[in-house]
Amino acid sequence: MSEQATPLLHRIREDMKLAMKAKEKEKLSVIRLILAAIKQKEVDERIELDDTQVLQLLDKMVKQRRDSIEAFDKAGRDDLSLIEQKETSIIQQYLPQQLTESEVDQLIDQAITESGAQGMKDMGKVMGILRPKLQGRADVGAASGKIKAKLS
Structure with missing residues (x-):
C-alpha cells in the first residue's frame, strides 16, 4: 500500500x-x-x-x-x-455541503424519470441512480422513504 x-x-x-x-x-x-x-x-x-x-x-x-x-x-x-x-x-466538516429538502426531492424525481420506474418493483433501479448523488450529502434512508411514497 x-x-x-x-x-x-x-x-x-x-x-x-x-x-x-x-x-x-x-x-x-x-x-x-x-x-x-x-x-x-x-x-x-x-x-x-x-x-x-x-x-x-x-x-x-x-x-x-x-x-x-x-x-x-x-x-x-x-x-x-x-x-x-x-x-x-x-x-x-469533511462531508460535502448538505442538500436541501427540495434538492433531494428534485434528485428523486430525476432518478425516477431516468430509470423509467413504474412501481415498487423498480425501487432498486431508482436507488442505484440516486445513492451516488446523495452519498454524504443527504440521509439516504429518508430519501428511500420518499421514493417508496412516490412509487406506491
Whole structure:
C-alpha cells in the first residue's frame, strides 16, 4: 500500500496536525477516530480507500451518531447526547455541503424519470441512480422513504 493520500485524507491529516498544535482535544480525538476507522477498513479489506469510500465511511459514522443521539435523548442522557452532537458536527466538516429538502426531492424525481420506474418493483433501479448523488450529502434512508411514497 502506497502512502499517497487522497485530497480528503490529506485534509483530515492536516487538520489533525493543526488540532494538535492548537491543543483542541475534542477535535483531535474525533479526527483520530476517523483515521482509525479508515485504517481499519483499509486493513480489513486490504485496499486503499479513495475519497468516495472515505465519504461513505464518514457518512456511516454520522448516521451512527445520529442513532446514538436519538437513543440518548430518549433515555434522558443529555450529557452523552451533547458529546455525540459535537462529534457529529466535527465529522460533518469533511462531508460535502448538505442538500436541501427540495434538492433531494428534485434528485428523486430525476432518478425516477431516468430509470423509467413504474412501481415498487423498480425501487432498486431508482436507488442505484440516486445513492451516488446523495452519498454524504443527504440521509439516504429518508430519501428511500420518499421514493417508496412516490412509487406506491
